Every structure is written in structure tokens, then in C-alpha cells.
Amino acid sequence: MKNKKFKRILSGLLCAAFIVCQTLPVLATDEYGDPIVTATPVPEEVYHTDYYKQPADTDSIEGWVQGPQIEGESAILMDMTTGTILYSKNADKAQYPASITKIMTALLGSESLKATDKFSMSETAAHGITDTQSSSIYADTGEEFTVEQALMAVMLQSANEMTLAIAEQTSGSVKKFVELMNLKARQLGCTNTHFNNPNGLPDEKHYTTANDMAKIARAAWFNPTFRKYCTTGYYEIPSTNKFSETRYLLNHHKMMSGQAYAYDGVFGGKTGYTEAAGNTLVTFARRGNMYLVSVVMQSINGAYSDTKSLLDYGFNNFSRSAIKAKKEICFSCLPAEKYLIKDYRKCVLFYSMKTPSVALPNDADTASVKKNYSIQKNPAGRPLLTINYTFNGHQDGTARYYPKTSISDLRL
Structure with missing residues (x-):
């Protein structure tokens, strides 16, 4: 009775082993019959500095293009x-x-x-x-x-x-x-x-x-x-x-x-x-x-x-892109600016030989550019009328205009 029971157990184990063997993958062997062990390569870790993920300061400008990570x-x-x-x-x-x-x-x-x-x-x-x-x-x-x-x-x-x-x-x-x-x-x-x-x-x-x-x-x-x-x-x-x-x-x-x-x-x-x-x-x-x-x-x-x-x-x-601008501007100076041009007239004529331009995101319109005027000292000569162009508060270009007539003429 024990022999029959033992044979049934052994037969079951052999069947189970056969089923398991059928489900396991067949391993390749080398010339000596030993299994060849393979492994999935692990991607090499990419090193970045502590500053790589820091966003650009210019990312905070409304309508600006997000900068790259460097x-x-x-x-x-x-x-x-x-x-x-x-x-x-x-x-x-x-x-x-x-x-x-x-x-x-x-x-x-x-x-x-x-x-x-x-x-x-x-x-x-x-x-x-x-x-x-x-x-x-x-x-x-x-x-x-x-x-x-x-x-x-x-x-x-x-x-x-x-x-x-x-x-x-x-x-x-x-x-x-x-x-x-x-x-x-x-x-x-x-x-x-x-x-x-x-x-x-x-x-x-x-x-x-x-x-x-x-x-x-x-x-x-x-x-x-x-x-x-x-x-x-x-x-x-x-x-x-x-x-x-x-x-x-x-x-x-x-x-x-x-x-x-x-x-x-x-x-x-x-x-x-x-x-x-x-x-x-x-x-x-x-x-x-x-x-x-x-x-x-x-x-x-x-x-x-x-x-x-x-x-x-x-x-x-x-x-x-070029900005539409006049070649000549008659600018009314503030009282505090009159000492710069040494003239007491209310309006002074300034001129520029260049067409001003601005650098903008590709989808931005030059119509969105704002400008402000100021009189500035010029170490190299006569004072300047400067026009600063801005896009959503960001400096985007500058134009310089020079007095149309000399200071000596202005005093006449």
C-alpha cells in the first residue's frame, strides 16, 4: 500500500517538474554546455549640475518664450x-x-x-x-x-x-x-x-x-x-x-x-x-x-x-523687426531737461538716420511694443533724445535722435 502511495507521489512530482520545464525559457549555452547569462543594460546615468533645473530669469516675462535648461x-x-x-x-x-x-x-x-x-x-x-x-x-x-x-x-x-x-x-x-x-x-x-x-x-x-x-x-x-x-x-x-x-x-x-x-x-x-x-x-x-x-x-x-x-x-x-518711426521728432523738453540742451524753447527738433528695430518672440506683434522718451547727456558730443522700447516691461531696443541744429543756432 505504501509502495503504491509512494509511486503516485513520485509520478505527481515528475509531472509537475515536466510542466515547469515546459514553461521555463531555454537558456543558450556556450561551447562547454554552460548557460550564457545575459542582462538588460542599465542606461548610463546622466550627470547635471545643481543649476541645470534652475529656470531662466527671462521666463518671468509675460509672453516670452521659456528658456532652455543649461x-x-x-x-x-x-x-x-x-x-x-x-x-x-x-x-x-x-x-x-x-x-x-x-x-x-x-x-x-x-x-x-x-x-x-x-x-x-x-x-x-x-x-x-x-x-x-x-x-x-x-x-x-x-x-x-x-x-x-x-x-x-x-x-x-x-x-x-x-x-x-x-x-x-x-x-x-x-x-x-x-x-x-x-x-x-x-x-x-x-x-x-x-x-x-x-x-x-x-x-x-x-x-x-x-x-x-x-x-x-x-x-x-x-x-x-x-x-x-x-x-x-x-x-x-x-x-x-x-x-x-x-x-x-x-x-x-x-x-x-x-x-x-x-x-x-x-x-x-x-x-x-x-x-x-x-x-x-x-x-x-x-x-x-x-x-x-x-x-x-x-x-x-x-x-x-x-x-x-x-x-x-x-x-x-x-x-x-523694424519699428515704424519718424525721421524727425519735435520734442517738448521738461524743465529739468532744458539745462542739457541749453535752450529755452518749448520744442526742439531731433533727427535720426537709422530705422530702429526690436527683437521679439516670433508670435509677438510690434504693435505691443511701448516706448518712452528721455534726454540724456552724450559724452561724445551733443545731448541725445533716447527712445527706449519695451515689451511687457522688458527692454527691447533703443533709438537715438540728435539735435537738428547746433547749440549755437539754438541760442539765436
Whole structure:
């Protein structure tokens, strides 16, 4: 009886085992008969900085296009023609700029020096930077260069010793040149910038903001001599009196044509990196009638991904449009403004030779743009009638009008 019971139990177990085997997948085996173990690959975790999810400050503008997420702590995208800020994130926060400082150095050199002028490297310029890891073309004391060669070395090779040479040639000393840098920054409307050297090497007293840097870069772009230096992709410095070989300089901005992250429309710019500053990047680009400059600070991976996101955002979502405006305006001055124009008439005639324009989201109408008038001092000449255009409270463009007649005529 027990044998029959045992056989029934064994038969049941064998049937159950057979059913289970039928439902299990057949495992592949290797040449030795061992099962090949496979696993579903786990997607690699994507790293983002603490600032990636922080929304853009410009997202708060009514009717504005929401900005992209970027890794950089500070960034700005500006339409250079109108000065309109299309994107802004922590743009007024002080940051270390690293080598994008050299945009200011190259601008001042372009304004003050003749490209064909020659000079000899001083001992302090050639060997004034002791950091052996510093970017350099290894210029030697007494070596002769032209100003163009020096500025190409500054903008393409980021040569730090050549910034000292440009400083000395421009102002007589690095100290006086730094004073000139800070004066120029104030003249351009920078409010939180202090330069302490012409190259951007680490210094606690050397800082700027993305907003201020955009103002500097915009002013530099409108200098045709500077544009030549920042948009050149390749340059050669032939043998000199101290160095027998040709120096080959390649622009380090990887979004230029033919480079690793080439982007349609990018003209050039300036890269920067120190451990304290992280990656900093200034980029000039154009599509159609839109000229953009982007500044990214305290970023990673060269800031190229951030810059691409910003340029895509600007070119895809905004356009520049002309504003209907009179060529001449008869403006009634307020009593407090009369001392500026030195005239006691109630109405003064102002004129402009340019058609003003604004940069707006693609679906916005220029009819929604508001304007306000003001009389402003003009350090370069006669006072100006300035028209500021705004879109839902956001500065969107400016027009300048000049007095139709001279001050001496107004007094008659």
C-alpha cells in the first residue's frame, strides 16, 4: 500500500517538474554546455549640475518664450543689434571670467594700436607669468612681433604673455592698462566688473558677470579690427629674430566651422577655463538679420552644449523687426531737461538716420511694443533724445535722435 502511495507521489512530482520545464525559457549555452547569462543594460546615468533645473530669469516675462535648461550657473543671450536680452540666468552674479577676459584686452589693443606696428618683448612681458602650465607661445625677451601677431596669439592661442605685451604697448605698464580696462568697462555700462590683470589668470579681485561680459563682447564685435582677430580660424607667425620655426595658431573655439562642435552661423568668440572659474565661453553667431552673442560662465564640458541650446533658442524663437518711426521728432523738453540742451524753447527738433528695430518672440506683434522718451547727456558730443522700447516691461531696443541744429543756432 505504501509502495503504491509512494509511486503516485513520485509520478505527481515528475509531472509537475515536466510542466515547469515546459514553461521555463531555454537558456543558450556556450561551447562547454554552460548557460550564457545575459542582462538588460542599465542606461548610463546622466550627470547635471545643481543649476541645470534652475529656470531662466527671462521666463518671468509675460509672453516670452521659456528658456532652455543649461548646466552653467550664469548665462546670457543678447541680440547685438538691439541690445535685447533674450535669455538670462544669474546674469548679474559675479563670476571669475578666466580667459574671456582677453576680449577686453584685444578690444583695447585694437582701439589703441596699429596692426602693422612692431615691438620687442620686454623681460617682464616674456617672463612675467611664472605658471609653467599657462597658455603661451613661449615668446622670449627681445623677440620681435607685430601687433597683429600678438593679438592673434591672444585670441587664438590664448597666449598670456602676449596680453602683458599688449598692455605695455597700449598703456606703458600692465598696471595702467588694468586701470584702462576698468574705465572702459564703466563706460560700457558694466556695473559689477573689476579687472585685475589682462589675461584672466586666477585672482580674487578679478571678476565680472555674464551681463557685463555681454556688453563688453557686443562693443568688441562692432570694432572691425577686433572682429578679424576673433573670427580667424588659423594663423601663422613666421620665424622671428629669436625663434627659427613657424608658429601655427588654431582658434580653440570648437563651434567654428570645421571643428568638433561646428554650429551653423558661429563666427568665433573666446574660450576660458580655470579651476575656480570652470568653463567660460563667449560666442558670436548670425543667421539672417539676427546677430547674437552668448556668454556662459561657471559651466562644464567647454560650455558648448549650453551655448548650442542658447543659440537654438534664440534663432528658433525670436526675430528682429523694424519699428515704424519718424525721421524727425519735435520734442517738448521738461524743465529739468532744458539745462542739457541749453535752450529755452518749448520744442526742439531731433533727427535720426537709422530705422530702429526690436527683437521679439516670433508670435509677438510690434504693435505691443511701448516706448518712452528721455534726454540724456552724450559724452561724445551733443545731448541725445533716447527712445527706449519695451515689451511687457522688458527692454527691447533703443533709438537715438540728435539735435537738428547746433547749440549755437539754438541760442539765436
